[in-house]
Amino acid sequence: MRSVRDWVPRGDRESRGWLRGAPPPWWVRVLPVVLLVAVSAATLVTPHARDLGFLLGAIPPLSVLSYGPLATGVLGVGVVVALNVPATHLNRPGNTDLLTIVFVAALSVFVSYVRSHRDAQLDEEREIGEAVQRAVMPPLPKRVGSVGCTGFYRAAQNGTLVGGDFFDVRAGPYGVRAVMGDVRGHGLSAVATVVSLLGAFREAVLDQPDLESVAARMDRRLAVDAAGVPNGELFATGVLLEFSADGRAVRVVACGHPAPVLLDGERALEVTVAPGPPLGLALVGVEPPKEVTVGLGPGDRLFLASDGVWEARARDGGGGFYPLPARLAALSGSASAELPELVWQDLARLSYEVRDDVTMLVLAPDPPPGRPAPHGGPPSKG
Numbered sequence: 001m002r003s004v005r006d007w008v009p010r011g012d013r014e015s016r017g018w019l020r021g022a023p024p025p026w027w028v029r030v031l032p033v034v035l036l037v038a039v040s041a042a043t044l045v046t047p048h049a050r051d052l053g054f055l056l057g058a059i060p061p062l063s064v065l066s067y068g069p070l071a072t073g074v075l076g077v078g079v080v081v082a083l084n085v086p087a088t089h090l091n092r093p094g095n096t097d098l099l100t101i102v103f104v105a106a107l108s109v110f111v112s113y114v115r116s117h118r119d120a121q122l123d124e125e126r127e128i129g130e131a132v133q134r135a136v137m138p139p140l141p142k143r144v145g146s147v148g149c150t151g152f153y154r155a156a157q158n159g160t161l162v163g164g165d166f167f168d169v170r171a172g173p174y175g176v177r178a179v180m181g182d183v184r185g186h187g188l189s190a191v192a193t194v195v196s197l198l199g200a201f202r203e204a205v206l207d208q209p210d211l212e213s214v215a216a217r218m219d220r221r222l223a224v225d226a227a228g229v230p231n232g233e234l235f236a237t238g239v240l241l242e243f244s245a246d247g248r249a250v251r252v253v254a255c256g257h258p259a260p261v262l263l264d265g266e267r268a269l270e271v272t273v274a275p276g277p278p279l280g281l282a283l284v285g286v287e288p289p290k291e292v293t294v295g296l297g298p299g300d301r302l303f304l305a306s307d308g309v310w311e312a313r314a315r316d317g318g319g320g321f322y323p324l325p326a327r328l329a330a331l332s333g334s335a336s337a338e339l340p341e342l343v344w345q346d347l348a349r350l351s352y353e354v355r356d357d358v359t360m361l362v363l364a365p366d367p368p369p370g371r372p373a374p375h376g377g378p379p380s381k382g
Contacts, residue, residue: 029066032059032075040082043090053090056082057101060108069113076105136195137166140361142337144169145176147243148364152340154308155357164190165306165359166198172205175245177214180304180361181238181257181279193234196221197279211240211253212288215279219255222280235280239273239304247365250302252292255279258310261325262294263301268328271302301336301364303328308358309343315351322352336362 036059039052056079063072080102083090140151147169155163167180179201183193200221204214218238226234237256244250252260252271256278259271276289305324312322324343331342340360347354 024066028062032062032066035059035062036075036078036082040085044087053083056090057104060105064108064112064115067112068116069109072112073105073109076102076108079105136191136198137168140167140169145171145243146247146366147176147178148336148362148366149178150337150340150362150364152344152360153358154344154354163357164194165308165357166194167304167359167361168198168201169361169363170202170205174205174209174242176243176365177205177211178241178243178304178361178363179214179238180306180359181236182306182357182359183236184234193222193225193236196225197236197238211242211251211291212284214240215253215255215276215289216284219279219282219284223282226280235278237278237307241302241304241363243363243365248296250294250296250365252294253289254292255284255289258305258307261303261305261328263303263328263332264297265299266329266332268303268325268332270325296365301339301362303339304361304363305343306357306359308354308356309347309360311356312347312352312354315353322347322350336364 035055039055042052059079060072060076063075067075080098083098083101137153140149142149149169151167153165153167155165164183165181166183167178169176169178171177179198181197183190183197197218200218201214204217208214208217215238218236222234222236239255239257239260240253241260242251252273253276254273255276259273262269262271271292271294273292274290277283277287309322310324313319314322327343327346328339331339331346334342339362343360344358
């Protein structure tokens with residue numbers, strides 16, 4: 001279990017390099033050079049500083065942490081030269097001591113070569129893994145049809161772009177449809193299930209005339225996948241949305257997933273949905289989830305979040321859940337593109353503990369020009 005502050009800051013998660021991990025701290029990189037310069041300068045000033053000469057032996061091993069074999073070798077040569085310059089008062093090491101320093105420097109060059117070669121292999125493997133994961137969930141476009149989109153994803157497992165959460169927004173013959181879901185488990189073990197569900201959703205967007213049928217298609221996909229796995233238990237929660245062509249309404253079907261939050265001016269209201277069973281239990285076809293239609297006014301936005309946000313626990317004050325609607329109301333004046341990052345920062349600022357993948361999606365429908373959408377009161381939970 002980790003608080004948001006424990007997650008490694010990565011900057012822009014859409015950049016290609018975030019899987020490579022953080023470089024060594026700046027002070028680790030400059031420490032070998034600083035040691036070499038400082039000890040040499042001190043011994044040039046006064047012979048009493050020659051007792052500091054033992055510090056030079058640490059320079060080659062420290063160089064391995066940050067530098068390649070060439071730079072490590074140059075620093076090693078610098079140490080040997082400093083030990084043999086009369087002006088530094090360090091030119092009196094015994095033959096055994098000098099040979100030890102030379103051996104350590106040569107060994108450090110070899111270790112640096114091995115590390116550099118290993119890092120190159122790891123970079124190649126990470127690039128392949130990154131390409132595969134981006135193929136599963138490519139970056140969300142800023143706009144799909146008339147709907148503005150902002151996605152946010154933080155996988156619970158370090159070093160991965162895709163975990164157990166997923167979302168997608170697609171335009172089809174029946175309008176713009178969106179999905180957010182959370183499969184059983186998280187990390188790389190859940191990626192195969194995510195692939196199946198996203199594939200089923202993308203096909204159903206083109207074929208199925210209503211959201212209940214889209215949910216049934218995804219449910220069947222998981223049921224079939226589970227049947228081929230010994231002791232398989234595959235299920236997922238999900239919420240499906242479909243925007244009307246005029247931007248005046250959105251239809252919502254929930255399958256065990258938290259409901260969207262409607263941002264209406266300064267208000268943030270959790271949409272009342274008819275909860276259906278999770279996907280993959282083969283119950284959607286027997287008890288189809290009920291579709292709910294929500295009226296939309298000018299400037300209304302829908303905020304979807306996974307359990308990682310809704311179930312974040314406060315470290316202080318009894319460990320209560322993160323009050324997402326109330327916090328969204330406080331942040332409602334922010335632009336859609338900034339809202340997920342602000343919620344993420346809010347979780348950190350209030351010291352909430354994140355226990356799962358964190359996924360957020362902001363959808364902002366625009367009505368066609370010249371046809372302002374009248375405000376319709378949304379169903380909401382108290």
